[in-house]
Amino acid sequence: MDFSSYFPIWNQLTSDQQNKLSSGAVLRSVSKDTIIHNGSANCTGLLLVRSGQLRAYILSDEGREITIYRLFEGDICLLSASCIIRSIQFDITICAEKDSQFWVIPADTYRQIMEESTAAANYTNEIMASRFSEVMWLMEQVMWKSFDKRLASFLLEEAAVEGSDSLKITHEVIANHLGSAREVVTRMLRYFQSEHMVTLSRGTVTLSDRKKLEQLSHS
Amino acid sequence: MDFSSYFPIWNQLTSDQQNKLSSGAVLRSVSKDTIIHNGSANCTGLLLVRSGQLRAYILSDEGREITIYRLFEGDICLLSASCIIRSIQFDITICAEKDSQFWVIPADTYRQIMEESTAAANYTNEIMASRFSEVMWLMEQVMWKSFDKRLASFLLEEAAVEGSDSLKITHEVIANHLGSAREVVTRMLRYFQSEHMVTLSRGTVTLSDRKKLEQLSHS
Numbered sequence: 173m174d175f176s177s178y179f180p181i182w183n184q185l186t187s188d189q190q191n192k193l194s195s196g197a198v199l200r201s202v203s204k205d206t207i208i209h210n211g212s213a214n215c216t217g218l219l220l221v222r223s224g225q226l227r228a229y230i231l232s233d234e235g236r237e238i239t240i241y242r243l244f245e246g247d248i249c250l251l252s253a254s255c256i257i258r259s260i261q262f263d264i265t266i267c268a269e270k271d272s273q274f275w276v277i278p279a280d281t282y283r284q285i286m287e288e289s290t291a292a293a294n295y296t297n298e299i300m301a302s303r304f305s306e307v308m309w310l311m312e313q314v315m316w317k318s319f320d321k322r323l324a325s326f327l328l329e330e331a332a333v334e335g336s337d338s339l340k341i342t343h344e345v346i347a348n349h350l351g352s353a354r355e356v357v358t359r360m361l362r363y364f365q366s367e368h369m370v371t372l373s374r375g376t377v378t379l380s381d382r383k384k385l386e387q388l389s390h391s
Numbered sequence: 392m393d394f395s396s397y398f399p400i401w402n403q404l405t406s407d408q409q410n411k412l413s414s415g416a417v418l419r420s421v422s423k424d425t426i427i428h429n430g431s432a433n434c435t436g437l438l439l440v441r442s443g444q445l446r447a448y449i450l451s452d453e454g455r456e457i458t459i460y461r462l463f464e465g466d467i468c469l470l471s472a473s474c475i476i477r478s479i480q481f482d483i484t485i486c487a488e489k490d491s492q493f494w495v496i497p498a499d500t501y502r503q504i505m506e507e508s509t510a511a512a513n514y515t516n517e518i519m520a521s522r523f524s525e526v527m528w529l530m531e532q533v534m535w536k537s538f539d540k541r542l543a544s545f546l547l548e549e550a551a552v553e554g555s556d557s558l559k560i561t562h563e564v565i566a567n568h569l570g571s572a573r574e575v576v577t578r579m580l581r582y583f584q585s586e587h588m589v590t591l592s593r594g595t596v597t598l599s600d601r602k603k604l605e606q607l608s609h610s
Contacts, residue, residue, distance in 0.1 A: 230527070232535040240530075259520035262527040286513060293512030294505060297519065301478035304523045308449070308481040311459075311530055315570050316451040351534050 175199075175275055178220055178246060184291035196281040202268045208252070211263035215255035217276045221247050224272025225333070228264045229348070238351030240264065241306045242333075250299045253279040256286065257300075314351070322350055323360050324389040327370070327379055337379040346377075394494055397439055397465060403510035415500040421487045427471070430482035434474035436495045440466050443491025444552070447483045448567070457570030459483065460525045461552075469518045472498040475505065476519075533570070541569055542579050543608040546589070546598055556598040
């Protein structure tokens with residue numbers, strides 16, 4: 173599968189626009205834990221994920237993190253090209269959670285196409301609205317949901333992404349996803365273990381009672 | 392001043408598009424505390440503020456509120472027309488904080504213009520990116536800033552909006568802006584009073600030491 177089959181509105185572009193995009197896009201392969209885009213440092217371009225998994229997060233001045241969304245095969249990241257839309261006034265960091273392949277579409281190329289094509293401009297609206305919706309969901313979680321429920325939801329989501337109930341993940345990494353501190357995660361996981369919802373061992377969290385976790389996350 | 396002078400990209404539209412917009416837009420006047428748009432209930436249309444002040448907020452299942460942004464003269468609200476962009480998957484409520492006048496632009500009319508005009512589509516991108524940026528700012532505040540700092544910032548912002556250091560505002564209303572509980576606000580305001588930063592009297596909070604409040608909000 174090549175670039176054109178991954179790019180969602182390919183057939184709505186003129187052949188000139190298609191040429192610009194496919195000649196501008198560069199395929200990159202990175203290994204797990206590579207930082208792909210770093211806050212305000214640069215305008216990396218749009219990312220179109222071919223394989224693997226990326227994570228977008230924000231950082232506090234003290235170095236705390238919270239995941240704002242994740243990108244899987246076929247997803248597009250717009251916020252790594254925030255220079256194309258003047259009103260985007262915040263910085264995110266993007267790193268590879270797994271070995272990943274993605275195309276980088278230069279910001280200038282995309283901006284030109286957005287200025288010519290209503291299909292591209294409206295598609296950009298849809299991407300931004302999706303990410304905005306994810307952040308609003310997260311906002312509601314952070315505001316109204318207690319930490320035990322958020323942790324239960326995260327473990328269930330992670331098990332779905334990994335296709336396994338046995339998660340190789342440290343308490344530190346979980347804390348960085350949820351915008352919390354490692355000690356808080358450790359304390360809550362121990363409580364979950366005492367309630368027979370998970371089993372803990374070095375570097376692994378195993379979901380031992382999904383039903384109970386689901387009840388907690390929806391309560 | 393009429394509609395055309397308030398609508399930002401008026402001169403980039405064709406006369407046909409201009410006619411559609413100005414014949415579709417309806418001027419509404421509402422009094423303070425009117426609910427203008429109510430979550431998922433409807434697709435009210437875009438709002439273009441002529442005068443007054445609107446507040447957009449989200450509601451928890453338990454009825455708690457948090458302000459996500461405010462709209463002043465000349466501002467456009469897109470999220471009250473969330474049906475025009477499929478990927479907007481969240482609900483907001485909009486109410487008038489003061490007696491207000493605004494135009495309602497029907498969602499269908501605006502959608503048609505967005506589909507024809509790259510200027511309109513890209514302008515829509517800019518509006519959404521602005522609101523998205525405000526929510527990201529709020530997210531960072533909620534995640535990383537302690538409540539005393541957020542309350543100090545809110546009082547200073549409110550004094551700037553009102554052009555006065557004497558604010559007619561209840562602790563309940565402050566709590567609804569900040570996504571907190573009334574008792575938490577009362578406790579913190581009493582602490583501010585004991586530190587000589589504010590003076591409290593029935594229904595009024597007076598900023599008595601702006602410098603100290605500013606230091607706190609930036610610490």
